[in-house]
Amino acid sequence: MTYCVGLRIDRGLVFVSDTRTNAGVDDVAIFKKMHCWTRPGERVLVLLSAGNLATTQAVVSLLNERTKAPEERSATMLEVPSLYQAAKLVGDTVKEVIRQTAPEGQNADAFGASFILGGQIKGMEPRLFLIYPEGNFIEAGDDTPFFQIGETKYGKPILVRAHDAKMSFEETVKLLLVSFDSTLKSNLSVGMPLDLIFYERDTYAVSLERRIEADDPYFKAISDGWSSALKDAFRSLPDFSA
């Protein structure tokens, strides 16, 4: 499993992904699930991936190969004219990979992968997409300004309750780390370290990129603090009386 979140705030976009992959509990490894394409001053695109690792790596390889040999390719992540076209490129690529892997017909269950794509291209607004294994995609709006992929359930309630578009970047990272902490505590297939990217709107450069290790002092403060804050919150409610 995997847990990745992309979240839109007024100030920009924040992305966090875990790094654990597993093919059974006795076959775990660390792989980066966050990929970034930048042309400074013109565009930043961030891709988070969940699902079959062979599929997601093939998709990213194909996207990168296209980046490397532009004269032989018609579309690349650095050349697509819009975020919409970038989402379509990722969707077409994942469909192509799954079709090649399962030649008898697309088998999204076994080889499936989903993606969160966000970023900004000069002259346009920051945008955030969720791309399905079938290759189609949806865009985040004001009512639901975040997407989750992988193990989404444990970390969702706090996102729904505490998200606010006017949040600072610093509060947003706190919110995402609380959401990740709940997920990490409940599902062994989601694991540290985490990767974090903050993109501030209209800068066309990554504002902050950070790997958060298991012993990161801020992450430990959030993880321990959230446990005791939750218990205090629970204690503050009135007991049942029959």
Add this chain to the structure above:
Amino acid sequence: MTYCVGLRIDRGLVFVSDTRTNAGVDDVAIFKKMHCWTRPGERVLVLLSAGNLATTQAVVSLLNERTKAPEERSATMLEVPSLYQAAKLVGDTVKEVIRQTAPEGQNADAFGASFILGGQIKGMEPRLFLIYPEGNFIEAGDDTPFFQIGETKYGKPILVRAHDAKMSFEETVKLLLVSFDSTLKSNLSVGMPLDLIFYERDTYAVSLERRIEADDPYFKAISDGWSSALKDAFRSLPDFSA
């Protein structure tokens, strides 16, 4: 979907179940998922069910039919000598129902159902079991003194963090209602009203049985209070600094 929890505390056993069944979002209904067998002064057994409604109703019908015509039946919920035998009876019955429904072999995916069974029979300790669609079962211990069936993920983190065997009954109901509130807010297929039973150890009678409607004042106090307590808890944590 469904959400049911059975939880063991030092004082006894507490059970809560939702009542929503659905065969698609346009085909929802209210059915009780909590069944109770009592022989006052000698035994109390409570059964919570999740899964295919035809299967769970058939299981309860078979268990009740056996109760009604004991001279033709070898085992009944009111006659089994132990909770272990009661769990085995439920397990055998669900296997039998699934076998009859899917004659080509047991298809637990389509017709599956799982159960939480708890109670006490005179001379023995209160016990709590989780019964799988395959008919086998496990018993709650001191380390994991609760079982959930149905949509278990949203409501699990608070149970894990706040449970304490020394809790009063009144605190336990508060904990279970917080867990149900998180689940109700996140999964439309879990719905009000809720059914609640408290069994106090060594009484061999149901101490409290209550249906909690959507407009129940205590449930509303918990639901509203938990939202704001969570937000306060979140605000109390330090913001990230890059």
